[in-house]
Amino acid sequence: DSGVTQTPKHLITATGQRVTLRCSPRSGDLSVYWYQQSLDQGLQFLIQYYNGEERAKGNILERFSAQQFPDLHSELNLSSLELGDSALYFCASSVGSGAGGNTGELFFGEGSRLTVL
Amino acid sequence: GQSLEQPSEVTAVEGAIVQINCTYQTSGFYGLSWYQQHDGGAPTFLSYNALDGLEETGRFSSFLSRSDSYGYLLLQELQMKDSASYFCAVRAHASGGSYIPTFGRGTSLIVHP
Numbered sequence: 001d002s003g004v005t006q007t008p009k010h011l012i013t014a015t016g017q018r019v020t021l022r023c024s025p026r027s028g029d030l031s032v033y034w035y036q037q038s039l040d041q042g043l044q045f046l047i048q049y050y051n052g053e054e055r056a057k058g059n060i061l062e063r064f065s066a067q068q069f070p071d072l073h074s075e076l077n078l079s080s081l082e083l084g085d086s087a088l089y090f091c092a093s094s095v096g097s098g099a100g101g102n103t104g105e106l107f108f109g110e111g112s113r114l115t116v117l
Numbered sequence: 118g119q120s121l122e123q124p125s126e127v128t129a130v131e132g133a134i135v136q137i138n139c140t141y142q143t144s145g146f147y148g149l150s151w152y153q154q155h156d157g158g159a160p161t162f163l164s165y166n167a168l169d170g171l172e173e174t175g176r177f178s179s180f181l182s183r184s185d186s187y188g189y190l191l192l193q194e195l196q197m198k199d200s201a202s203y204f205c206a207v208r209a210h211a212s213g214g215s216y217i218p219t220f221g222r223g224t225s226l227i228v229h230p
Binding site for chain 2: 002004031033035037041042043044045048050055056058088090103104105106107108109110111113
């Protein structure tokens with residue numbers, strides 16, 4: 001158990017809909033990262049928040065948005081969903097903004113599996 | 118941009134030694150990490166190299182050559198439970214003062230009895 005909690009674990013929805021994925025980082029971690037993993041694909045970096053502020057942005061679509069709240073949990077909002085958005089969405093956390101201090105270690109949650117029909 | 122190359126699949130037998138290579142192209146390189154992922158579960162951190170050379174952690178070792186933009190993960194005394202996907206990840210400087218890990222597409226390791 002990494003200490004990172006993601007909900008929901010599974011989500012099935014229709015095209016055009018909007019969903020929200022939730023992530024609670026490890027206790028004490030200030031950074032939250034969102035990654036997307038499609039079938040047989042690597043982990044695509046979407047966005048990072050550090051202590052409530054957006055710190056880095058990757059290949060995140062304009063239909064997607066995220067935020068980190070004062071209690072450090074984060075939400076990823078996916079709107080106008082398309083079939084191609086079906087994927088595993090992982091949240092990861094680290095202590096600092098530098099992706100895990102000396103070792104670069106990220107702690108991943110179990111992911112939210114989104115299926116768009 | 119950044120790019121990483123690693124083999125899509127490697128097969129080996131129990132007890133053997135296997136090496137998974139990773140080559141990368143990036144600016145602002147800071148270090149190379151390796152993660153293990155079982156069947157779509159949570160990726161878990163295995164090792165990290167910031168400097169050239171070999172880092173050993175039990176049955177797993179990781180190597181980095183910064184001049185060659187190359188690294189590898191070495192798994193010894195393979196066990197069936199080592200069957201998983203292995204990702205190399207480049208940690209590179211991003212805007213805003215962060216160091217964001219960029220992951221390769223992963224190598225599926227299949228261990229046979």
